[in-house]
Amino acid sequence: MNIVNVRRVTQVFFFLLFLWFCVVSTVGERWHQLRGWPINWFLQLDPLVALGTLLTTNKIYAGLIWALLTIALTILLGRFFCGWVCPFGALHQFVGWAGRRRRKHAERVALNQYRGAQVLKYYLLAALLSAAAGGLLAELARLPHHRTAPTGMVLAVGFAIFAVLAIRKWTGNWKRAIGGLVVLVAVWFGLGLLSLPEKFAASALQTGLLDPIPIMHRSVNLVLLSAVDAAGGSNRIYVAGGSIALVFFAAVVLNLWIPRFYCRFVCPLGALFGVLVRWTPWRVGKRQGDCNQCELCENNCEGACDPFGKIRTSECLLCLNCLKACRQAQMTYGPGRSAAGEVESPGVTRRGFFVAAFAGVASVPAARLAGNLDQNWNSGVVRPPGALSEEIFLDRCLKCGQCMRVCPTNVIQPAVLEAGLEGLWTPVLNFRAGTSGCQLNCIACGNVCPTAAIRPLALDEKLGRGEFASAGPIRLGTAFVDRGRCLPWAMDAPCIVCQENCPVSPKAIFLREEFQIIRDGTRKVRSSSSTSVTLDGAPWRTGKLATGDYFIRPESAPEQERRLIAENSADSIRIASSASWTESPAAGARAVLEVRLQKPVIDPDLCIGCGVCQHECPVSGLRAIRVTAENESRTRRHSLTPRAG
């Protein structure tokens, strides 16, 4: 059994498995639906997800513990995930192979040379993880605040010792180490005491932007599968789908220029693996320093790790192409180091690392200068049911699109910039895009979220029943009637669509009935009988007043004389015979035509912000009733009314 073929089989296996998990992400119990398929398994195996959320939340959520398996195997074996498991990697490998298939040997070797720019991915990793660690830094800087806390003192002493040792190791000089520590402590106290640590350091999880598994998930979920669905007649739309597709296809097409372009230069997950393989017991290398220099080993080298010369262990993807290419069996995968020597370091410079880390830490408060998380929050950002409050939501959301794919009504959409720069591609509800609002009895999004950015709710909790009765239902926001656009409020046109569609019981929309004299509705009576009246004035379209909403009464008569119009012609009106007037309007007197309006009013105590009303509103452009996030359950700071429970 050829090990390269085994690798190919494995790659195809995981690639198809990944596609399968994306395909089945629709609620249902048929074999090709959600059932119990572990659709988040790849995300859970992804240690960048686990590490990123660990830094932002100090916890490893449920299934993310799978990442330990990947970490352990990587430390032992090398970057097997990149070469054998990663579906994004498999795709790149395939496209890269197709692109160089007809090239000459020398060209292929040139394509697969190590390039200095491959270090870029380590800087990206440093930046992303520093951004995620901002909250921890703030926590550290806050230590001087807790003057009495003994744990704080212990931590501070530990931190100081660690810092001295670290600086000592870098500088190789005790004096400079102590000096560095003094500066560090001064800066630390200065920042901690004089300023607000929260202002200059906060955590944000942005690994999902570049982490290959979330990229692959959102691209397959939202771009590829929606194209497949469209071929099947369903029309799922994704607001930011274009930008997601752009990133995905750009990454794929770049393989035609340099194979595995994304993996070699960009992938932060690969960089993390590159760090982890420093001590791998087993590795690829040459048996002897010199060989016949055919360079066949670099012909298909996926990692561009220079197996011919000094192999760069941190770049080797374990594709094992070199093993099978070498005619002299010079290339091996075993416990020994390469006889031609190794380059262990990924090539990260201290200066570059600090620049990247500083950029990462600084990017979060910079992105938050807009105040999106404070008073300038955007109430247009309505998050799915069970979403955590915005700051801790952003600490967890990977932008993987699982919730958007599983949402049965397509109402969960990837945000463009409405949730701020850092909210790009995070899930927001868009009641125009979906096929309805958030369904009352659906809890799919939270139950597929890999990181609990959207908590897994039980239906009882979502609806505020049973043990959750005192807490009330989960509210996504509140519907507001735009009285300037609403048909009955603004245009005297009868409409109760929003009230009819409100799924909450008792309904959160109630109707305020009102009789309004219609335009030119006070008219002189030409003639009349007990059930019909002919009026002066401009003619009407036949049947216009016979919709069941229009009434007529003599101008001088009280409300009891108001009669429903059964029929109208251009100038005459008939009322139902069963409701005939005892005294019909006198000729020459005036009659008024009234419309009965039922104006929708929202009860903020009952509205859960599901958005069904907004979706159904007949004012099809900018809806006359719209849900915004005021009163959302996830933070009390946006309360509209004092909440029960």
Place this chain on the structure above:
Amino acid sequence: MRQLCNSCSRLERTVGFVVLLSLLAIAGGIFFKQFSFNPAVLIAREIASPQKRAESLAATVPWLPAALKEFGPAESFTPDNLYDKIDGKAELYLAAGVVGMRCQRFALKEADGQWLEWFDYDMGTLPQAFSVFSTQRRAEGESLDLTDYAYRTQNAVYFVAGSNYIEVVASSSNQALMNATLDLAKRFVAASPLSTGRLPEFEIFPPENLVPGSQTLQSADAFGFDQFKNVFTAQYRARDTDVMVFLTPCSSAEAAAALSAAYRSFLLANGGKEMEAPASSLAKPVEIMGGVELVFSKGKFVAGVHSAPSIGVAVELAGRLSERLAENNK
């Protein structure tokens, strides 16, 4: 130490074998995992199942009178299992296109053993709701000012609310219980914005001598004639007896004429005899089973008189109906 290379085939085979075995193990693990359903799927199943817990009426509506308390859980039924609740009577509702039914018992708080049951049949449309309402209308019923179509008997209230047909049946004619029953119905109507609505076809019937509350809508097989669907009928007082007048809309005037002729043939085929009629008659009456039948078409409507005691009555009623139809067609 052992290592993989281009010529170390035995080790390579072993490694390859181990890898493929782990793929199998993974596939197997995933296969077994998919049987433990995601909570979202379990909930979807619970919601979709016909035995779903019906929401308590009291929980869903703010209109339970103070005198009443819940007396048993709410139940709900689909066309598939409506038999379980009302047995053979389900036929009537199924024929009229019932969508679903919810029911619940309520009891008087103050008196033991005094209870009522609320049946809410979702009929899909107003005409279908009216149809089951009218075909079951109790003769001794007394009209109620509740919705456009409502009446009560000694121990029950029946009404059409929008596309729903509602029966509230009390366990006795006890005054307090009936008050609570009426109160319940009123509160329901007040809380349901769509509880009103009339059938325009009944506006066509001449109002003079109309027997109040006698309107019916027969959704199929009216007068035993299988082509008569959606036949609107009403009774008229004429010389000490009641005579039925009917009306059914067709898609076009031609269809109406054809249906009218078909019914006429049906009558004649079943022992009817043509009678001579006065010049004013719209069509030749048919005598059948001791009554006079007169059918005609006018515009898109087929109309007529059913079982009149005499030719005179039939011709007179048909004439008035025809006038109303002519007015209506204007």
Place this chain on the structure above:
Amino acid sequence: MNSPAHNTRRDFIVRTTKAGLAIAAAGTAGVLLHDRKGPSAYASAETVSVPDFSVTGVGRHLSIVTGSDRIKTVNRALQALGGIEQFIKPGDRVVLKVNAAFASPASLGATSHPDLVGEVIKLCLRAGAAAVSVTDNPINDPASCFTLTGIAKAAEAAGARVILPDAAAFKPATLAGGRLIRDWPLLFEPLRGATKLIGIAPVKDHHRSGASMTMKNWYGLLGGRRNIFHQDIHTIIFELAQMVRPTLVILDGTNTMMSNGPTGGSLEDLKATHTMIVSTDQVAADAFGATLLGKTADDLPFITKAAGAGLGTADFESLKPRRDNVL
């Protein structure tokens, strides 16, 4: 000993050991930090609760001193309760929660009077307090409020620090069993490390709650969009009184705002009632304060609620108030 094979083996063992240690470290960290349950509904970073600042063993007392000079009346009222030394011990860090809600001059009676604030600061420092700070989360711009009411000047002159509320000063607080104060931002940083808390409030009419006195004064500890609580004002005052157990409350009825509260705006709104109340029982203080407004405790549901929950007594006479006057 130094054969290449030996070196290779040694290198391999070293790497394997390091790899093993790394896996063990990652595994341990992973297991320790594993969170099976996931986040709960309100997963805030840090929630705080207000400590009990009341002095144990003193009990509920009330003193009512009439007179037009705040400095004299407050001194006499404190003496009647045994002197400030009963409450402030050497080394105490005292926080004065004043009412600086509006940027209006002291003469309009909408805010705590600077003379009174200054005098209380001096008394605290004289009793040996290590530090005295003055704070409030006003409705108008904080800096202008403290400046224009004259409180900032008086406080600094007397030797106290004014703590203006900034974003970091608020921490989410939850009142156990509370309905409204749940995960709500509370002006907490000034209270961190404090050992005593004194509330200083004027007697005012209040459009929503009927009256604004010592219990309503704690409303100034709330942050966020607290005006939503105006929809349920009595409950929020009641919950605040449950949450905040002060050392003392000082209710200034020298000039009572009889109408157009809580802002007033005209001297016509004020009435010279010439009374100073000092109490360890905020409910009793407010119940007496109500009489200055021409109301009774029964007119003010928040007093009834607080008394009903045992936070104090609405029947202030039962505390046998020590009455005096200084002319």
